[in-house]
Amino acid sequence: AGIGKSRLVQEASDAARGQGTLVLVGECLDIGSAGLPYLPVAAALRGLARAVTSETLDNLLGPARGDLAAIVPELANDAPAPVLEDTAPGPLPSGLGQARLFERMLGLLGALSEARQTVLVIEDVHWIDRATRDLVTFLSRNLTTERLAIILTSRVDDLSRGHPILAWLAEIERRDSTVALELGRLDRD
Numbered sequence: 001a002g003i004g005k006s007r008l009v010q011e012a013s014d015a016a017r018g019q020g021t022l023v024l025v026g027e028c029l030d031i032g033s034a035g036l037p038y039l040p041v042a043a044a045l046r047g048l049a050r051a052v053t054s055e056t057l058d059n060l061l062g063p064a065r066g067d068l069a070a071i072v073p074e075l076a077n078d079a080p081a082p083v084l085e086d087t088a089p090g091p092l093p094s095g096l097g098q099a100r101l102f103e104r105m106l107g108l109l110g111a112l113s114e115a116r117q118t119v120l121v122i123e124d125v126h127w128i129d130r131a132t133r134d135l136v137t138f139l140s141r142n143l144t145t146e147r148l149a150i151i152l153t154s155r156v157d158d159l160s161r162g163h164p165i166l167a168w169l170a171e172i173e174r175r176d177s178t179v180a181l182e183l184g185r186l187d188r189d
Contacts, residue, residue, distance in 0.1 A: 005153050005183055009121055012151075021117040024048055028127040035129030038071045040122045041105070045072045048112075060111050064104035071101075098131070102138045109139070113146040121151045126158055126165055133168055140172055 013023045024047050026040025045068060049057055061068060061075065069076035112118045122128070122136065139150065152172075159166050173180045 005155075005186075006123060008183070008186065009123070009151060009153055013119065013121060016117075016119055021119055022048075022051065022112060022115075023119045023121065024051075025121045025123070027123040028125055028129070028132070030124075030127045035127060035132075037129050037131035038135070039129060040132055041135065042071045044120060044122075045075065049075060060108060064108055067101050067104045068108070098134070102135055105135060106139060106142055109143070109148055110146050113148040117147045117149075119149045119151060121153075123153045125152045125154045125169070126156065128165065133165075137168070137172070140175055140178070143177075 013025065017023050024044035026043035026047075028035065028040050048060075049072070052060070057075075058065075065075055065077060109118065109120065122132070125133075125136075128136075136150065136152070143150075152169075154165070154169065156166060156169070169180075172178055
């Protein structure tokens, strides 16, 4: 805590925005053992809704609007948002709602990165909820040619040895497309 990682990410984000990159930011919060599902994703989507015109947002979201409105109700077009839990009637496979949401996010990020370089920042993943963690894992395995960078920040020193987040970060780091930076305390310069 306090070494300057958030400031470094903020400065890099500002520089990227200055070059025309779309930067979406979400933050994990320490609000209980399970956390709120998709909290940083919701913040990033709210930021997207504020960064583009409503017409552009309509084009980007397309059929994904209803699924993503389950996370960010302000994205809804006055239509009821679907329930993401596996409570739909009938013989639907378990996890179908979550799988569809993951595909919708993958599609949205792909569409965003077609238009311009895109960065998704998720701060403080040492507090990440299980749903967001699963989404980031899915994205890390399925993003290929998109002009997209996902930046995760974490205070790994706050996590005890054997903590599941450490194992998850180690798994993410195994990907060839992943670059891990371990920061020491930054000075003012």
